[in-house]
Amino acid sequence: MDITIFFIQLLNSLQYGLVLFLVASGLTLIFGIMGIINLAHGSFYMLGAWLAWWLTGKIGSFAVAIAAGIVITVVVGMVLERLIIRRFYNRDHLYQVLVTYGLILVFEELRSVFWGNDVQSVKVPAVFDYSIALTEQLSYSVYRLFTTLFCVAVAIALYLLIKHTKLGMTIRAGASNRQMVQSLGINISFLYMMVFAMGVGLAAFAGLINAPISSVYPNMGGQVMIMSFVVVVIGGIGSVKGAFVASLLIGLAETFGQLFIPTMAGMTVYVLMAAVLLWRPQGLFQQA
Amino acid sequence: MNDHKKPTLNRRGFLAGTAAFAAVGGLMPVQTLAQSSEKLRIGMMLPATGTFATLGDAVIRGFKQCVDENGGKFAGRELEFFHVDDESNPSKAPENVNRLIQRDKVDLLVGTVHSGVALAMSRVVRATDTPWMIPVSMSNEFTGALCAPNVFRTGFTTWQTNYPMGKILVDAGYKKIVHLSWNYLTAQENLAGFKAGLEAAGGKLFKDLWVPFPSVEFQAMLTELASIKPDVVVAWFPGASAVKWFKDYAAAGLRNIPMYGNGHLTEGILHATNGEAEGVHTVFPYADGLDNPKDKAFRAGYMKRYNAVADTNSVTGYDSAQLFKAGLEAVKGDIKNKKGLIAGMEAARIDSPRGQWTLSKAHNPIQDFYLRKVVGKENRVVRVAAKALADPATGCKMV
Numbered sequence: 001m002d003i004t005i006f007f008i009q010l011l012n013s014l015q016y017g018l019v020l021f022l023v024a025s026g027l028t029l030i031f032g033i034m035g036i037i038n039l040a041h042g043s044f045y046m047l048g049a050w051l052a053w054w055l056t057g058k059i060g061s062f063a064v065a066i067a068a069g070i071v072i073t074v075v076v077g078m079v080l081e082r083l084i085i086r087r088f089y090n091r092d093h094l095y096q097v098l099v100t101y102g103l104i105l106v107f108e109e110l111r112s113v114f115w116g117n118d119v120q121s122v123k124v125p126a127v128f129d130y131s132i133a134l135t136e137q138l139s140y141s142v143y144r145l146f147t148t149l150f151c152v153a154v155a156i157a158l159y160l161l162i163k164h165t166k167l168g169m170t171i172r173a174g175a176s177n178r179q180m181v182q183s184l185g186i187n188i189s190f191l192y193m194m195v196f197a198m199g200v201g202l203a204a205f206a207g208l209i210n211a212p213i214s215s216v217y218p219n220m221g222g223q224v225m226i227m228s229f230v231v232v233v234i235g236g237i238g239s240v241k242g243a244f245v246a247s248l249l250i251g252l253a254e255t256f257g258q259l260f261i262p263t264m265a266g267m268t269v270y271v272l273m274a275a276v277l278l279w280r281p282q283g284l285f286q287q288a
Numbered sequence: 289m290n291d292h293k294k295p296t297l298n299r300r301g302f303l304a305g306t307a308a309f310a311a312v313g314g315l316m317p318v319q320t321l322a323q324s325s326e327k328l329r330i331g332m333m334l335p336a337t338g339t340f341a342t343l344g345d346a347v348i349r350g351f352k353q354c355v356d357e358n359g360g361k362f363a364g365r366e367l368e369f370f371h372v373d374d375e376s377n378p379s380k381a382p383e384n385v386n387r388l389i390q391r392d393k394v395d396l397l398v399g400t401v402h403s404g405v406a407l408a409m410s411r412v413v414r415a416t417d418t419p420w421m422i423p424v425s426m427s428n429e430f431t432g433a434l435c436a437p438n439v440f441r442t443g444f445t446t447w448q449t450n451y452p453m454g455k456i457l458v459d460a461g462y463k464k465i466v467h468l469s470w471n472y473l474t475a476q477e478n479l480a481g482f483k484a485g486l487e488a489a490g491g492k493l494f495k496d497l498w499v500p501f502p503s504v505e506f507q508a509m510l511t512e513l514a515s516i517k518p519d520v521v522v523a524w525f526p527g528a529s530a531v532k533w534f535k536d537y538a539a540a541g542l543r544n545i546p547m548y549g550n551g552h553l554t555e556g557i558l559h560a561t562n563g564e565a566e567g568v569h570t571v572f573p574y575a576d577g578l579d580n581p582k583d584k585a586f587r588a589g590y591m592k593r594y595n596a597v598a599d600t601n602s603v604t605g606y607d608s609a610q611l612f613k614a615g616l617e618a619v620k621g622d623i624k625n626k627k628g629l630i631a632g633m634e635a636a637r638i639d640s641p642r643g644q645w646t647l648s649k650a651h652n653p654i655q656d657f658y659l660r661k662v663v664g665k666e667n668r669v670v671r672v673a674a675k676a677l678a679d680p681a682t683g684c685k686m687v
């Protein structure tokens with residue numbers, strides 16, 4: 001492998017890892033702070049992608065569709081938290097798994113009823129609809145570069161939010177000691193609703209912004225959800241920093257796994273997870 | 289999270305729930321049984337939900353179109369349908385297929401798409417004498433090592449639809465040939481069929497590349513392709529994944545490398561592309577623009593009935609019905625005469641929208657395969673790639 005190709009493969013890993021981070025950061029927040037195992041997280045990714053398709057068709061503008069899609073999914077997240085998730089905070093994880101698995105089925109069925117079972121595609125916005133040449137044979141989609149930058153921006157925004165705002169401080173406190181936060185008189189139910197809505201919004205945003213690249217199809221949340229859980233396990237439950245590092249590691253493992261051990265590439269990510277668990281059972285960045 | 293209460297599962301509640309579930313579930317067979325009289329019972333075990341739902345739907349539509357065209361009767365007998373959603377879930381397959389065979393006592397079983405589910409069906413069906421038709425699932429073994437007198441394929445095998453490609457590529461003068469696909473069973477069968485055809489035509493595979501199933505992150509392999517610079521790429525990603533594959537391939541600037549594949553690469557997804565798949569060649573037993581009278585009538589009828597364009601799956605569904613009808617007519621509607629029914633189907637010449645076909649000794653269609661090219665949103669026929677191609681049926685004891 002020559003050095004140019006090597007750097008392009010690094011770029012590929014980075015790009016994949018960042019999209020993964022966008023979905024998994026929401027999952028790790030919900031899991032770490034609220035103690036909720038949210039299997040339906042992938043459904044919000046799916047919902048975002050289908051909204052991108054549907055709204056772009058209705059409105060005509062992809063940018064407006066993204067904004068509207070985020071608003072819609074955040075509201076859906078808030079309503080779900082109020083009506084359903086809230087009743088499961090004090091229950092065993094088994095119940096949470098059952099109810100959020102149920103939500104997957106409900107979301108898929110609703111998608112099937114309203115939008116059908118067909119595969120759809122979202123056009124890349126005209127401004128970004130070209131590729132730049134990297135080598136004489138290979139080009140890189142400008143939209144793909146744009147999403148990468150956007151993911152970096154979201155990662156920085158999340159970092160600032162968590163490290164330098166009052167809400168972020170409460171979130172960090174909630175992740176490390178919930179009872180203490182409650183006894184200090186912080187409105188934990190409001191915090192939970194915000195965190196859940198934020199998690200849902202992040203997953204949906206990933207779906208929205210990725211829709212022109214990924215195409216839109218039934219059950220598209222499944223694979224994303226599995227990888228998000230792997231990210232959370234490797235990074236440490238509740239740690240956004242951990243999710244960031246884990247996502248990039250998975251991006252590298254998956255890309256270079258395909259190059260060096262092509263017939264067993266499907267395993268590399270899980271081998272990585274097993275290795276991390278043996279070394280640090282609590283994940284890379286769990287603040288225990 | 290240690291403060292969470294952990295309520296134990298209440299035994300009484302569990303029993304009550306189970307009883308209620310059993311009661312609701314138990315009501316249904318009574319209803320279906322009450323309706324039946326002397327009608328022929330057709331069991332449709334196909335996916336109605338999930339990724340393959342549209343494929344299952346097309347098979348049922350095709351089958352019912354043939355029934356309607358015959359006034360709802362085959363050999364003077366009415367037909368009654370029993371539908372099961374197999375969910376493309378192999379672990380539920382034995383229960384589902386037993387329900388159709390044991391409880392509903394179907395006279396014909398039709399299914400399915402997912403090869404894992406079909407494998408489970410095969411295990412159950414081979415221990416009975418219920419005729420079974422496989423319209424979509426392509427795995428070679430059902431009419432190979434697992435062939436049986438009551439097992440029929442109305443679609444085609446992976447071997448059949450990949451084998452002709454080798455000669456096409458060699459004839460076109462391509463030397464550096466790369467195969468790229470998901471790494472799972474069907475894809476490995478695809479590659480084996482393609483390689484056999486390629487080597488028989490005197491060509492050689494330069495390299496096979498794999499993407500882990502079911503990942504749709506193609507960037508790493510696209511970069512690899514660009515560094516290999518092959519003369520031609522043979523790719524296979526079915527369904528929704530293909531849309532993304534074509535888009536990524538185009539965005540990576542690789543469209544100056546021609547792409548070939550078996551027909552599943554471009555089947556049922558072209559409406560979701562915007563010209564990224566233009567010019568891709570595929571091999572399949574059905575195509576747009578075949579221009580035979582049977583196909584024209586079939587498509588017009590399908591459009592009228594369902595307001596949809598017929599595809600390969602609707603054709604294999606339609607042919608399943610045609611084959612069953614041929615068998616029934618041979619025994620004058622006497623479904624109890626299983627031997628006569630099977631002999632009737634074995635002797636049938638099916639006038640299909642895809643062209644005429646007959647069954648091989650292993651009960652797999654001997655049929656023409658077409659070279660097709662993506663033009664707009666259609667898979668237009670270019671020419672016949674292989675005339676009356678029979679699957680070698682490796683391992684079948686009936687051959």
